[in-house]
Amino acid sequence: MGRDLKISAVRVTPIAFRDGPLLNAAGIHEPWALRAIVELESSDGRxxxxxxxxxxxxxxxxxxxxxxxxxxxxxDLNAMEQRVRAAVRPVAGAVEFELAPGSHAAKNVPKLISALEVAMLDLQGQVVGAPVVDLLGGKVRDAVPYSAYLFFKYAEHIDRPYAPDAWGEGLSPEQIVAQAKRMIDLYGFRSIKLKGGVFAPAHEIACMQALHAALPGLPLRLDPNANWSLPTAIAAAPELDTLLEYYEDPTPGLAGMAELAKHTALPLATNMVITTLEEFRRGAASGAVKVLLSDHHYWGGLRVTQTLARMCALWDLGLSMHSNSHLGISLIAMTHIAASIPNLTYACDTHYPWQEEEVIEGGRVRFEDGAVRVPETPGLGVTLDRRRLAELHAQYLDCGVRQRDDLAQMKKYDPTFTGSTPRF
Structure with a gap:
């Protein structure tokens, strides 16, 4: 049945969608986030x-x-991987961010393998009449929990390319608490993460204290994106030990994290110092990191993510998932793989509530009690809204952004901003 089918066409459509003025260690999000939609068409039209x-x-x-x-x-997933490894050559001109491993040119091969693998698994599911999670061994949960992902943010972009979003400014502890409550009211999230590394640690700790007081019992996370020096991260540990679920990438490098681990009762989490299997070997041996945030987009796909999960189980590491600005196809792919992993011990990150547009039929993916239900229809369970795809592609052609540059965008607000890390 499936062996007679062949992939007969490949389409790649770059798109741009509105992205809020979200602050981070590298600067601030540009008004437009970029993604590519990959379509693999089979010889029978799927x-x-x-x-x-x-x-x-x-x-x-x-x-x-x-x-x-x-x-x-x-x-033919194995043949695809072999062909990709033989075909990919270095590409010049990439702007790489330490806080965004998906921007690293060294990950071009796994990024491409992932993009093709997900689409091929979608086709496989359609052929055999099963959801992707069944191709991965079956689901161990019916819905995948996600975490509210809070950001320090301005009320609107400096260049005002469109109307401000509905979230408003998020700079003070009171505004961050209001942001969290609104996100919980809208989506039902049961854990909270704040993207830190933006302001002085005392201010960010005050925000976490305010969240703890306003929303008692909800697990909290703070991610300074390695923008705190080791002494700063150590000094902050006693206050954070009573507040956080885990302490994510506060300080640069595996050696720094290993030293910090001696000074905190919290498990240290990362999506920065362990982003490849080689780094996993070194990280596991050091014992510094206790929670790993995976990301199928740059680890090399859904199957590699399952391998990574088994390695985490072997080394007694907790597991969650990293996120970048994305739309529903990525969210649903994350949901399928997360539903197949027994030892997914923490709610996954997602930027999805910050995105207002969508490219799939039916519109925005729904959250129920902070979770996304695993689709039961064949394949990924989503189809393209071609009208919206064309509109988002037109936005890509018109927006002028061709690669993410949070530093350059931040210089529009503050010409003296250097983006050097660790800054605190």
Missing amino acids: VGLSETYGDAPMLAVLAQAKDVVLGLSPF
Whole structure:
């Protein structure tokens, strides 16, 4: 049945969608976030989907190797991987951010493998009449919990390309608490993460204290994105030990995290110092990190994420998932893989509540009690809204952004901002 099918066409459509003025250690989000929608069409007319990074370097990688799957069966995942590894060559000009491993050129191969694998799994599910989670061994949970992802933010972008979002300013402890309450009211989240590394640690700790007082019992996380020096992270530990669920990437490097671990009762979490299997080997041996945030987009796909989960179980590490600005195809892919992992011990990160637009039929993915239900329809369980795809592609053509640059955007607000880390 499926072996006779061949992948007959590959389409890559870059899109841009509105993204809020969200602050982080590297600067501030630009008004437009970039993604690429990948379609693999089979010889019988089915279409498998995936969503990946949409910056210019990633589009160049996709252009290099997108045709390697032509003529393959959707089930030929190993052959696809071999062809990708043979085809991908270095791409110049990437702007790399330490806080965003998906921007690293060294991950071009796993990023491309992931983009093609998800679409091929979508096709496989459609062929056999099963959701992707069943191709991954079956679900261990019916719905996947996600965490409210709070950001310090301005009320609107400095260049005002469109009307301000409904969230308003988020700078003070009171505003951060209001942001959390609104997000919980809208989506039902049962844990909270704040993107830190923006203001002096005392201010960010005050925000966590305010959240703890306003929302007692909800697990809290703070992610300074390695923007605190080791002495600063150590000094902050006693106050945070009583507040947090885990302490995520406060200070740079595995050695720094290992030293910090001696000074805190909290488990240390990362999506920065362990982003490859080689880094996993070193990190596990050090014993410094106790919670790993995976990301199928740059680890190399859904199957590798399952392997990573088994390694975490072997080394007694907790597991969650990292997020970047994304739309519903990525959210649903995350949900399928997370539903197949028994030892997913923490709610997953997602930027999705910050995104207002969508490219799938039916509109925005729904959260119920802070979780996304696992689709039961074949494949990923989503289809493209081609009218919206065309509109978001037109926004890409018009917006002028071709690769994410939070530093350059921040310089529009503060010309003296350097983005150097650790800053505190």
